[in-house]
Amino acid sequence: MKCIITIELGTNGVRVFAFTLSGQVIGSLKGYYPTFHTEPDHSEQDPEQIFITTLYVLKNLLNEYIHPKKIKVACICFSAAMHSVLAVDKNGNPLGNAITWADNRAKKEAQELRRSALGKKLYAATGTPIHPMSPLLKIAWIRSNDKERFKQANKFLSIKSYIVHQLTGEYMIDYSIASATGLLNIHTIKWEADALQYAGITAAKLPELAPIFTATGKLKKAYQQSLRLPAETKILIGSSDGCLATLGDGVKGEGKATITIEDSGAVRVMGPAVLKDEQMRFFNYLLTDNCYVSGGPTNNGGNIFEWFTRQFGDFTNPFDIEDSIQQLMEEAAKVPAGSDGLLFLPYLLGERAPIWNANARGAYFGLHIKHERRHFVRATIEGIMYEIYSIGKTLAEQRTIKSLSVNGSFGTIPFCTQLIADLFNKPVRLRQQFHSVSFGAWLLSATEMGIYKSLDEAAKTVELPDVYKPNKQHHAIYADYFGIFEKLSVKLYDEFEAIGGLQQKYGVVEDVFKKK
The missing domain is CATH 3.30.420.40 (ATPase, nucleotide binding domain)
Structure with missing residues (x-):
């Protein structure tokens, strides 16, 4: 028997799931790590603590659910929260903490760039709204306000890139995470020259770009031994949590939207076209070629x-x-x-x-x-x-939304799900005891393994049987x-x-x- 393991590097913790090749959950575990708010507008996490927690949870899941049953791990697929930045030195050692999506220290730089012609040009090229969440602005802030760290930095990584490097020695970033940095041209799928110049870096300071189906390389021997996994175990770079939550709910095509409310939240659609908006209100993140996850995020979920x-x-x-x-x-x-x-x-x-x-x-x-x-x-x-x-009301200006799904630990609390149905005045679908991000990672892995011919085919198999109908009086x-x-x-x-x-x-x- 074989299984697929998914690892989600979330905002407040890491979730590890094991699935059969038919998509049934074998087991799951979660580990937690803190976020530090050391100064106003600062939001940071310890990358080494995240890595140790990830190893601990993964090892426990393997020892509890996989190795005793002699199940073979076919692949491990990663997902992660977007917009994190970690500077590392020439040896790959962290230069301080990782800066998370919730960090607002670059708000002055963001305000100035947003009002400029360059800001509008960068939004059109990268699909990332001009905001302090963006790694583009975070790196620019480090250059101006933490010059010693900027000088010592050999690479600027996402948290997922750091974890993957720790496990395999490879510096990689998938298209989805990269498209949320404000540094990637989502049309050419290359690092955007104007963005690099604004941040004050070259492409050599960033990880290698990789499609979401890319195998990152072999586990280092120490982790092969510690985790009791063979050298041929496939490690997939995977995607972002937002893109995989959308895929995991089967939201691919016109008329569908999904709502995620975990720590933060978002309303998303998926399709072949970029949402264009002169007010720069929407994100457009790349999942695969000509497939964009678009919508709007909230910091406050x-x-x-x-x-x-x-x-x-x-x-x-x-x-x-x-x-x-x-x-x-x-x-x-x-x-x-x-x-x-x-x-x-x-x-x-x-x-x-x-x-x-x-x-x-x-x-x-x-x-x-x-x-x-x-x-x-x-x-x-x-x-x-x-x-x-x-966010949904604004998104409806651009896309027709006929059906809604909801995911995330807060959004799927029955009281909250009903409130969403009442507010939008639309039925809301979900599946209880279901984790959309992890299932999206399973769909991605299953497609890479040939179980599905394409992500389109994979998305069509998703069933969300539970329906909350709106109360018109409450609406x-x-x-x-x-x-x-x-x-x-x-x-x-x-x-x-x-x-x-x-x-x-x-x-x-x-x-x-x-x-x-």
């Missing part, structure tokens, strides 16, 4: 409700946040749609689509004396979903409140800028007092 839970939840078990989240969901269900007029702007980490404002901030609006904690709970969930809906209520939410998100632009400036001015005062 399940991570925001987790923040709320940690601050205001009741922890019966202090180490089990999932129980606390469930309790708050039950509390929210007892509050009518609309939270009795309480609105929440969920921009705790700035925001990407559709407002693309790194200075955006969170706020509760409409508070009155009768509001209780339960109203805040529901308003927080509704605010996260209003932001998702605002009408949400539509009225969303109008206010949408206006606030735009009207508060000047105030967002002002508070961001004050944070830069006074943000270190607390630390100064602590030192005294």
Whole structure:
């Protein structure tokens, strides 16, 4: 018996799945690692901790589910979150932490580039919106603000490229992750000269470009021995989490869209054409030749409700946040749609689509004396979903959306899935106990192995049997409140800028007092 193993390098942890060649789950495990916010707008992770966690989880899965049953590993396929940047020296050693997608330190550079003719040219070429999330802007920031690290850097890698290099010794980046850097021309599939010049680097400072079906090379002997895997075990470079979540839900072709809400979130479509937008609101990421995953991302998904839970939840078990989240969901269900007029702007980490404002901030609006904690709970969930809906509403200007699917640990909570159906006023499909990113990686691997002739054929096999139908009365209520939410998100632009400036001015005062 053979199996396919998928490894997803997510924002808050690594997920490892083992599938049979027919797509049945043999077993899965997850390991966690932290994100560090050492300064305002900074979001970093320790690459060595991510690598050690990945090895630990993979080894445990092999020892628990695979080796005892004498199952042969046919291939290992990677997926990862986008927009990370890690500078390494000539020996491949990290120069500090990896900078994640949520990092906003390059917001000044992003604002200036976005307003320029060069910014519009780069967006048209790369398909990546001009925003601090982009590795293009992160590298430019390092060049200007961390000159010693920039000078020592031999390569600028994504987290996945670093992990693959640790395992195989090869420097590679797949088309999907590369197309989210702001450095790749998605039309020529070559590093964009104007982007390289803006970042102050040459193509030699980046990994080798590789199609998603590329085998990266053999595991180093030390890991062959440690993991008890033969030298011929195929390691596929794979794709990004966003592209594979879309593929894993079978969303390929006109009329379909998928919503992911994990820590962050996104609304995506997949097709042969790039979405063109003068306002530069959409991403266009490459999966394979002439196949683009387009849409809009939010910084503020399940991570925001987790923040709320940690601050205001009741922890019966202090180490089990999932129980606390469930309790708050039950509390929210007892509050009518609309939270009795309480609105929440969920921009705790700035925001990407559709407002693309790194200075955006969170706020509760409409508070009155009768509001209780339960109203805040529901308003927080509704605010996260209003932001998702605002992306979908903008995307619908470009593409017809007749059917929706949802994935991600937060989006597939029944209360949240129903809220999505009510907001969009469309049926929402999903499959319970299903992980779309990992299944997308399995579909990719199965296609590479010849089980499917193409990704088109693979996508058509996906079945999402569970359907949530919209409540039209709730939709009408949400539509009225969303109008206010949408206006606030735009009207508060000047105030967002002002508070961001004050944070830069006074943000270190607390630390100064602590030192005294």
